[in-house]
Amino acid sequence: MIKRILVGVDGSANSLGALNWTIALAQQTNAEVMAVHAMGLKPIEENGKFLSPEEARHITAELLDSVWCAPLKNSGVKHQNLLLEGSPVTALLEIADESAVDLIVVGTRGHSLGEASIGSTAHRIIEESKTPVVVLPPRPADG
Amino acid sequence: MTEIKNLDIQQKNVVVVGTDGSDAASRAVSYGATEASVRGSKLLIVHSWFIPNFGYGSAYVAPINEIEIAAQEVVDKAVEATKEAFPGIEVKGKLLEGTPGVRLVEVADKEADIVVIGTRGHGSFTSLLLGSVSAYVLHHSNIPVLLVRPEASH
Incomplete structure (x- = not known):
């Protein structure tokens, strides 16, 4: 049975598509959704200056809850939004293991650039x- | 700006799973059956067979009938086992001739909402881990691909 679904979110169009797909599956299976974003190790730049780790965390948390995960909030599906630090792959897999997740949903490509059809994180x-x-x-x- | 179109989770009410009769594949088949039962969908089990090309001048003639009969057995066995384990869902089998990954993607795109496939679950290169068929499906499918490792449990 599918009781808990983890989906990675990063605000990209593909990640929104992945989130909406996950919501639909959760509605059908009565599963809980864990929407996870890992902040990564690169500092965030805004208006030419780097944000402090606290500021970056604050802003990202705000974005995660009110923008990236808005469809989740509106869906009525049981969910939690999690902001993690560190390498996205490691953070995501660790939380999947710890939380006994039944299924992980990833978009083919998030914010990363390149020509491969599968992003390095998904890979x-x-x-x-x-x-x-x-x-x-x-x-x-x-069609 | 990327156009955002939502993927419909269910349009065709079919979950398709590819099998080659291996243990890894049967894990994927039973995961596919679980997926079909939670969605209230049918399960379509697909197996492809093809005649290996031995190259120019080969004196070897493949016993086509035997290959096809063995391939049909792979499908029938998988369908039987799944019907027994998951009596609540409708299970169908399909035998196709051609390159496995290519045929699976064609059927999946046309007939299913999601395609389930097993991976080998070891190896440090993704291509090795996935196997050539699942790698092909992953890169060419227009519908969601569910990858199941051999040790996956549900």
């Missing part, structure tokens, strides 16, 4: 996860 999650992983296509098929 490493597929490679290292013990939990089954759903990889969503970059865009739905026509």
Whole structure:
């Protein structure tokens, strides 16, 4: 049975698609959604200056709750939003293990750039996860 | 600006799973069955067979009938086992001729909401871990791909 679904969010269009897909699955299965964002190790720049770790954390938490996870709030699905620090792959897999997650949902590509159709984060999650992983296509098929 | 279109979670009420008759694949089949039962969907189990190409001048002639019969057995066995373990869902099998990953993606895109496939679960290169079929499916599918490792539990 699917009781708890973890989805990575980063505010990208694909991540929004992944979140909406996860919400629909959770509604169907009465599962709980864990929306997770890992802040990574790079400092955040705003208006030409770097934010302090506290500021960065504060702003990201705000974004996570009120913007990136807004569809989740509006869906009525049982959920929790988690802001983690560290490498996205490690943070995500650790929390998946600790929280006995049944399924991990990732978009094919988040904010990263490059030509491969699968982002490096998604690739490493597929490679290292013990939990089954759903990889969503970059865009739905026509028709 | 990327156009945001939502992926419908369910349009066709079919979960498709690829099998080659291996243990890793049967894990994927039973995960697919779980997925189908929570969604109230049908499960379609697909297996592909093809004639290996031995190259120019090969004196070897593949016994096509035997290959096809063995392939049909792979499908039938998987369907039987799944029907027994998951009596609540409708299970169908499909035997296709052609390259496994290519055929699976074609069927999945046309007929299913999600495609489930097993991975080998070891190896440090993703291509090795995934196996060529699951890697192909992952990179070419237009619908969500659920990857199940051999040790995955549910």
